[in-house]
Amino acid sequence: MKHFLIPFSFVLIFVQLPFGDFSSKAPEEKKTPVKGWWMVSHVTVPPTQYSRAGKGIIKAESLGSRSSLYREVGEKGKDLPILSWRWKVSNVVRSAVETKSDRFDAAARVITVFGRERGLKATEGTEPSGFRIEYIWGSHLSQGHLFDYPGRKYCKVFVLESGEKKAGEWVFEKRNLHEDYKKAFGTEPDGLLAIGIQTDTDHSNEMVTAYYSDPILKKK
Secondary structure (H helix, E strand, O other), rough: OOHHHHHHHHHHHHOOOOOOOOOOOOOOOOOOOOOEEEEEEEOOOOOOOOEOOOOOEEEEEEEEEEEEEEOOOOOOOOOEEEEEEEEEEEOOOOOOOOOOOOOOOEEEEEEEEEEEOOOHHHHHHOOOEEEEEEEEEEOOOOOOOOOOOOOOOOEEHHEEEEOOOOOOOOOOEEEEHHHHHHHOOOOOOOOOEEEEEEEEEEOOEEEEEEEEEEOOEEEO
């Protein structure tokens, strides 16, 4: 009888052990404020609030905050040279200093990331790595100014708009990415990996609302 009870007790223990749910579940999609884009935020900084504001328009609201949205560029678009978009800002970040890393806020940025790495969806939630060009609506530097992103390697910044003369108006931008890349880095670019947008006021603690149309890639 004793020999029977010992193995039977092991059977009872085996039956009660938790082995988890073996039912098949679809992986949860990461939450994003704008479908088709992924957000990159920072633990110590409140995120800028992004939302759709009509068809093809993204609204960014920043109050002492910073976060970015990125969209992967597919195989068909990675070598297209022309990028165009429209943007509008309520105001510039008046206390920003673009050439200082601890003061570099911008009312609006469009970011391009170049490189050979593909399959960015596996790293959603993090910034894509590669050579970067940022196009900004600046506060004080003159329109057309090109400079190194302060404290960051392999990142160049073009000032497309500056000051508040056009604040509250939609402004159209069109850039030849290949020409800008050669001007910035002195060589031909690898393929375009991702396009991003960012409105940030974390250094200044000011308030800005910006609007972006979805950026479009074309041959010409």
